[in-house]
Amino acid sequence: MLTEGAGACTHPLAFVRAQRGWSYQRLARVVARRARDLGVANMAAERQKVWRWEHRGVVPDRVSQLALAAELGVSTDRVESHPWPAWLPTGDVVRTDYPWSGVGSVTSMIDVVEDALTDRRGFLTITGTGVATLASEWLKLEPAHLTAARDGGQVDAQIVNRIEHNIPGLRLMDDRLGGESVRRLVDAELGVVTELLARGSYTEEIGMRLQLLAAELARVAGWASFDAGYHTSAQRYWIAALHAAHAAGDRLIGANIMKNMALQCVDFARPREAVELANAAVASAGGISGRAGAMLQMRLARAHAALGEPTECSRALARCETAFERATPQDPAWAGIFDEGAYAAQIGICYIDLGHLAHADRWLEQALEVHSAVRARDHATYLLRRAAVQIDLGNLDHGCALVREVVPLLEATRSQRNGRRAEEVRRRLRRHASDPQAREVDQLLVRPT
CATH class of the missing domain: 1.10.260 (434 Repressor (Amino-terminal Domain))
Incomplete structure (x- = not known):
């Protein structure tokens, strides 16, 4: 809640x-x-x-x-x-009607780099049928070829290689510092790629690589915005990322983008739309296995758990386990984050949503044993999740110990999502306001949130 x-x-x-x-x-x-x-x-x-x-x-x-x-x-x-609630002054809607073409991709990128960073809204703009339509349109599309730009300077492989080289570092910074710290940096990189696509001169091969770069940068920018609490901005980035992935003909990147969008819907109590997006992501990937396939199945499991569908959740978890066992070094780089710790933690979170707290606690305990605290934001997430579970199970002492462990990680990362989870823990602690320990750790959470 x-x-x-x-x-x-x-x-x-x-x-x-x-x-x-x-x-x-x-x-x-x-x-x-x-x-x-x-x-x-x-x-x-x-x-x-x-x-x-x-x-x-x-x-x-x-x-x-x-x-x-x-x-x-x-x-x-x-x-x-404008019938209620359309007349309420919330600014422009998120545009989703870009053509599924190279030109449409470039237009979506130009729009997003101009507007997304200035957006301060904290609610989801695309909901309901908009999500379902987007998912179905993505699945029906055939990859498009990008034609060479008519004017501008030549974009060569050396430029593209350099930008590609930066992406793992941006992912790492987001993972360790939180979205608020890196979203402007990722947006700046995306702006460079957008300008090259819009004004540069390049071969079709270079154009495809630029579109792939745009897709991944927009996905990371969307994720960073999501983590920092800029949810409409995240949607804008992800819509642009989908169009770039389509222009590049890479449906697996598109699946990863829709996986991110599904989690946003889970976070904001839109589980049916999360299922729509997660199913589209799984179908788009075409039965891929390994870490990437496991991540997509896990996102579907999370969506079904949020919807209160234990049977469907269990089926998705079984498929996730099968895919995860087939992980190889050839898995996409973005799937590397889904390690043993993340896998166990996500199962635990499914059990939280399904109301099976004892099972959730065992999986979260296992996750924290193997998950690296260097990945501070995710480690903080798992500690907060387990602290809440421990308090709900009546183990106040252990819950408070986990809170003390998480505070330095919250101070090191700027994550609005973890700030919300810390508030959920604080609400539980306030139920034990007569306990001096509970009051003490409640105050420890005030500063980082």
Whole structure:
């Protein structure tokens, strides 16, 4: 469960509240006050009413909408022409209608490097049918060939080699420092590749390599944005990455991008859309085994666990195990992160979502035994997950010990996702506020989050 502040995710009203620092009760009072200005004197300022607008799909009555619009400076005409919640002022939508071609890929890259870093929204923009359509379109497409640019300087293999050489370092920095620390650096690299694609002159082979670079850089930029809490930015990067992967004819990179998008949906309580994306990723990869295939199956397992489907989750975990046992040195470089520790930890997280805490704890314990603390962000994730499980199992002392272990890692990495997990642990600790140890470690978590 997310806090009210962390609830800025799927509904535009959540963004409006987060932007203005409104709780549900505060927003209810604002609407009631504005309604009095409109001549409705007896409107109750009910927190539950606002919560239902955001979480249950309840459409506010006309007076409430006009009252909120007045507070937000939105005209009555816009309220009339854009049915709730479309009139809420949340900025531009994420564009998904780029042509599936080389030109469409370049256009999507130009758009994303201009806009993504300035976006400050904390909710998912593409949901529901938009996710399903994107997944189905990706699976139907045939690889396209990129034609040479008509003008600009020559892009040779030496330039491409140099940019390719930088990518493992960017992945490593993201893994060890967190997304907030590296997202601008990755965006700058993506900007260089985008400019080469848009203005340079190159052979078809070089063009394909540039598209592959753009796809992976946009994927990493999306992941860093996701980790840092810029969720609409992440979607923008990943849409551009998918188009670049298609232009390069690399469906495995596309599958990895959709795998990332599926996890974002899991994080923000959109499990059905996560299943859509994870299934598309598995189908796109065409039955690949090894670490890459295992990662895709694990993401599908996570989605089914979040949806509360233990049978489907178990089936995906079995396929994941089979694929993982066939790992080879020839697995894609981006799959190297899925080692024994990550594998065990993800199984444990599946069991958390399914409510089997004892099983989850055993897998998380195994994960932490073999996972390298050098990969600070992921190690912190697993420690926080296990701390929460231990507290829920009634083992407060052990949970507190795990919190003490995780604090230096949280201070070393800038990860909004881990900040949210730390808040979840703090909520558990507050249930034991009478215990001096619980109060002490609760305060330890204040600074890093």
